[in-house]
Structure formats: structure tokens, C-alpha cells
Amino acid sequence: MTGETTLPPITEDEWLARFVLFRRWIRSSDRSVRPDAFIPHPYPNLSVTRHVGLAEVVLWQIGQEIADTRPARLHGRADFQAHTVTKRLLCIAPTPEPKNHANITGWPPDKPSQKIIAQEIAAEAQFMPKPEH
Amino acid sequence: MNLTMTSDESFPSRFIQTGGASDAAYFIAEQAQKGRRLLQSSYSLGLEAKGVFEDLLKVAEECRFPNWDGYGAAPVMNETFWQAYRFLDALPFGFPAPSVGAEPDGHLTFEWYRSSRRTLSVSVTPEGDLHYAALLGPSKAYGTEPFIGDVPRLILELIHRVIYL
Numbered sequence A: 001m002t003g004e005t006t007l008p009p010i011t012e013d014e015w016l017a018r019f020v021l022f023r024r025w026i027r028s029s030d031r032s033v034r035p036d037a038f039i040p041h042p043y044p045n046l047s048v049t050r051h052v053g054l055a056e057v058v059l060w061q062i063g064q065e066i067a068d069t070r071p072a073r074l075h076g077r078a079d080f081q082a083h084t085v086t087k088r089l090l091c092i093a094p095t096p097e098p099k100n101h102a103n104i105t106g107w108p109p110d111k112p113s114q115k116i117i118a119q120e121i122a123a124e125a126q127f128m129p130k131p132e133h
Numbered sequence B: 001m002n003l004t005m006t007s008d009e010s011f012p013s014r015f016i017q018t019g020g021a022s023d024a025a026y027f028i029a030e031q032a033q034k035g036r037r038l039l040q041s042s043y044s045l046g047l048e049a050k051g052v053f054e055d056l057l058k059v060a061e062e063c064r065f066p067n068w069d070g071y072g073a074a075p076v077m078n079e080t081f082w083q084a085y086r087f088l089d090a091l092p093f094g095f096p097a098p099s100v101g102a103e104p105d106g107h108l109t110f111e112w113y114r115s116s117r118r119t120l121s122v123s124v125t126p127e128g129d130l131h132y133a134a135l136l137g138p139s140k141a142y143g144t145e146p147f148i149g150d151v152p153r154l155i156l157e158l159i160h161r162v163i164y165l
Helices: A056-069 A082-086 A111-124 B023-040 B052-062 B078-090 B153-164
Strands: A015-020 A046-050 A076-081 A091-094 A101-105 A126-129 B099-102 B108-115 B118-124 B129-136 B139-146
Touching: A015 A056, A015 A082, A046 A056, A076 A082, A076 A111, A082 A091, A082 A111, A111 B118, A111 B129, A111 B139, B052 B078, B052 B099, B052 B108, B078 B108, B078 B118, B108 B153, B118 B153, B129 B153, B139 B153
Parallel strands: none
Antiparallel strands: A015 A046, A015 A076, A046 A101, A076 A126, A091 A101, B099 B108, B108 B118, B118 B129, B129 B139
16 A cells, blocks of 8 residues: 655644454443553554545545454444644654554553543544444 | 353462461351352342453453454453452442453453543553553543552542442
8 A cells, every 4th residue: 555645744633543443442331432442552652544635435445454454353443633642742643654644652651641541532532333334 | 371260160269368377267268258259149239240250251262362453462361361350359249340341462451431531441460450540520540559359449439439429
């Protein structure tokens, strides 16, 4: 997959997606996403996909491609805006590829601090289930 | 890793803690443990009847291989399962049941969730550390407590604040 190199700089209101490949990260009670989905591991960064410039169908295609390479089942995605992470003093670093990919960087090294940030992101994230078709 | 467990399995004796080293102390501790197991299976009081122990086993089984999340997650280790089991078993009777999950670093999690801004997550590590984080409306709390057989008072207070206040 060729990376997009002409994307605009990330803005505070830009939407990001974290694809959910493990069903137990979705709460059965209200279909929201658990903070477990936002813990950075095994890398010190959290992998996300930028919505900018992508049609909805293309965004889902990227998620499916990620799932297929694992392989894993794509259950949906957690959408949140860039300011959700930047106001917690994290940074968003776009990467040349894959397409529209970015890393959320600057996580504190200790687990409790990671957990509280993950909880705050989860509290503001919206879960979008994978379309049935 | 073999995580077979049934609802009527007696608690492994190696986890029974006593205040003394004598046979009598061990016997009393064992009887107390059996009493706890009976109460845990009670419909109104116990987590066992609510299926939490079964959920814990299912999550541990699902996450026993590397990359179970599709992003390179670490497997849940046998030691982590048993620490989590002991933590669940040590919760006071009548406390609300948590939901069970796992994190990419292989820690098992228990979550008490009332709303997105009123929630507590506790991660159990194979070493017996409890990493917790709670959103309590506009305030928050997070840190680490050791688990040495009893659920730390701080975590019990957080459960109470999340669910009842």
C-alpha cells in the first residue's frame, strides 16, 4: 500500500480511528469501547488511522486490511478527535505509510498513568460497529 | 497453559493463607475458605453465580496466545490468571460484579462501569500488582496497590464511589 504524502497537518478537531480487533474491548451494556483498547503495547506508541480525505468505505477497507494481515476479525472502530489526546499532552505523529496512518506518541512509561489516559480517551471515543455487508 | 476450572472446584490449597504454621491454623483457614466458596456460589451474594469466574476463564483462554488483539499483544500468563482469580475471590460478598477484560501487555482487567465518566479499571499483573484508574465525574484517581490476599481498601472505596455515589 502506498502512503499518502500530501495530507495536511493534523488539526485539533480532526477525527482519528482505532480499529477494534478484539470483541471484548466493546462493552456489551452500551456498545462503548473499554480503555483496554488504548493501552500502548508492544510499541510505546498507539497506532491510529486519520479520517481526513477518506470516504467512509475506504476507511473501513483500511481497517479490514489491517485485520486481514494479522489475521483477525474487524469488529468496528473507536473514533475520537485529535484534541482528545493532545490535551493529555500526547502527540500525534503521521507516518508515510500505511495510508493515513499515525502514531500517538509521548505516553508516560508507568502503567497507572497510561491507564488513566486510556480511560479518558475511551470516555470520549465513539464506537462504530463494522457495517453488515 | 491449562486453565481448567469448574464452579465446584475447591480453591487450590497453596493459596490458602493462615496466620500460623500449625495444622490447626491450616484447618481453620481451609474451613474458612470453603465457607467463602459456598457464599461465592450464592445467587444473591456471590460472583460465581453471576458468571464472573467463568468469564475470567474464558478471557484467559482467548488471550493465551501472542497477538490475540491483532496488534501484537502479549499472552495472558498462567500466573496472571491465578492472581486475578484470587483477587476476584477476595472481593467482599455483595459487592457488584465487574466485567472481565485483557490489555495488550497481557494483564487481565476488571472493570466496574456505571457511565463513561464514572468507571474503575483494575489491571492484575502476574506479580500481583494492581494498577487501577478511575474516573469519578470531574475527578480521577490512579495508582498501584499490591495484592497480598485482601483487596486493598482503596480499591473497595473506589468501587463504592463508582457504583453507588
